[in-house]
Amino acid sequence: MIKDNVILLGGPFLNDLDRIEQTLPKYLSRYRKVHCFEYPRFKNLVLVFLRKIKLSERVNTNLTIFHSIGLLPFGRNIPLINKLNHVFNYIIFTSITSLSNRAYNIISFTPEISYLFNQLNTINSTHRVIYYVLDNYMSLPYWSNNLQRNQLKSLERKTLLNSSLVITASIPLYRLFKKKHTRVILYTTPAELSPFIKNSSKNTILISRKTSYIPEPRIGFIGSLYDWRINFQLLLKLLKHFHNISFVFLGTFHIQNEEIIKKLNKMKNFYFLGKKKYSTIPNYIESFKACIIPYSLGKYGKYAYPVKVNEYLCKGKPIVSTALPALKSLSKKKLLYWSKNNKEFIRNTQIALNEKAKYLARMRKKEAIKNSWQNRISEFLNILNT
Known part of the structure; x- marks a missing residue:
């Protein structure tokens, strides 16, 4: 060996x-x-x-x-x-x-x-x-x-x-x-799920205080915002359609398109919180009603496997994704809402917000642990x- x-x-x-x-x-x-x-x-x-x-x-x-x-x-x-x-x-x-x-x-x-x-x-x-x-x-x-x-x-x-x-x-x-x-x-x-399994109640209280100014319900995204990775046309439509829902983004900001930046900044329900300690990410996700993966379906998205999906799953959260081929199997297991176009993504987001079945949360958590x-x-x- x-x-x-x-x-x-x-x-x-x-x-x-x-x-x-x-x-x-x-x-x-x-x-x-x-x-x-x-x-x-x-x-x-x-x-x-x-x-x-x-x-x-x-x-x-x-x-x-x-x-x-x-x-x-x-x-x-x-x-x-x-x-x-x-x-x-x-x-x-x-x-x-x-x-x-x-x-x-x-x-x-x-x-x-x-x-x-x-x-x-x-x-x-x-x-x-x-x-x-x-x-x-x-x-x-x-x-x-x-x-x-x-x-x-x-x-x-x-x-x-x-x-x-x-x-x-x-x-x-x-x-x-x-x-x-x-x-x-x-x-x-x-996925590195140690912080998700241990989950600190101290962090929960701290995050709750830090985000108290953000109205609920909240939809969240964890990761970097790049022009070439995110479908901003979809994202802007989501922000406009769900104007009473807060969209919270954690990670790093790399958007170069000034027009997109201006449009995002005009949206009152767009909250970019920046990069956070990984140990606190589970607590932020806990505060979300649903999570999204609004990736573009170009040359990158066609082959991408976003590991963040396991972090969302580990918290049992409803997930709405664009039609990334790598995530289709999760859709077949009813663990993720897989969206072929912008209209379907908006429709699935509404379904995710209304989801009440506790057994789905349990199934998602089991799936995440398998992939830790x-x-x-x-x-x-x-x-x-x-």
């Missing part, structure tokens, strides 16, 4: 909101040695120089983060720079960790692992590469222009050729990559052992 695991991240370890790139290393480090290799950023070079961060950081006994530095910026625009940054950091990384003498799994959330194949074969040919696909990467903003897309296509081709296994986070991604690789596994992203990290980390360990 290979005990050492190197995880290549497509961004920084610490992000706006914890995603699988943060939670997987933490859970995996309970059982194995884990070394996280961040995407090389020019910003890190400055921070290391100013001694704001260290090049290497130990999170716990088994988990180390390597804050990769970008020697030059604009790596995702210029392949040569991207390769230089990755190779330079990986040489330093392997010398610091002494991994050159041991076999290890490489779990990569980015196809940029292909820049390192020559080094990997030179250092140790017994490594095992696992390509972990979370999204349709072509739909993400840092792969948006032609230069970036061409680089991504080339990187992914090489990565698939050199990977022994591909893990996908949604059924649509599984179907897509099944056509490209012989060994593809579906592993829908688990606590219950599914063993499944991931089995994948590594195969």
Whole structure:
């Protein structure tokens, strides 16, 4: 059994909101040695120089983060720079960790692992590469222009050729990559539900006081607001149609469209509360009558699996979603209101607000617990052992 695991991240370890790139290393480090290799950023070079961060950081006994530095910026625009940054950091990384003498799994959330194949074969040919696909990467903003897309296509081709296994986070991604690789596994992203299960009554009182100015009933959304992710036409229609309902948003605000920002700010029932401590999120959700996932159904939404659905389920809340293919199975189980268009979304929102069946809340909670990290980390360990 290979005990050492190197995880290549497509961004920084610490992000706006914890995603699988943060939670997987933490859970995996309970059982194995884990070394996280961040995407090389020019910003890190400055921070290391100013001694704001260290090049290497130990999170716990088994988990180390390597804050990769970008020697030059604009790596995702210029392949040569991207390769230089990755190779330079990986040489330093392997010398610091002494991994050159041991076999290890490489779990990569980015196809940029292909820049390192020559080094990997030179250092140790017994490594095992696992390509972990979370999204349709072509739909993400840092792969948006032609230069970036061409680089991504080339990187992914090489990565698939050199990977022994591909893990996908949604059924649509599984179907897509099944056509490209012989060994593809579906592993829908688990949720970190510890705070939801423990749930602090102290937090409940605190949140109740902080949100007392927001009229009830409330509909909530947890996550980041991006132009490319959210269907704002739908959202504005919801705000207008349910003008007596408060819509509460927790997370980070990345909307670039000034017209959308103006329209949202004019809505008296739109409440953006910003990013909150994860330990308090269950208490905010508890205060919602229903929860929404108003994702766009474009290139991103077609393949996306929003982990937040499990957080909503864990609190037994009625959920209204756009017709995301990855969530259709929950709709078939009557755990989620799946909406094919804006009219249906509005109609389902009204149904969710009127929902009174307690057995549905119990069913949702059971479904969420099944998909928690606590219950599914063993499944991931089995994948590594195969």
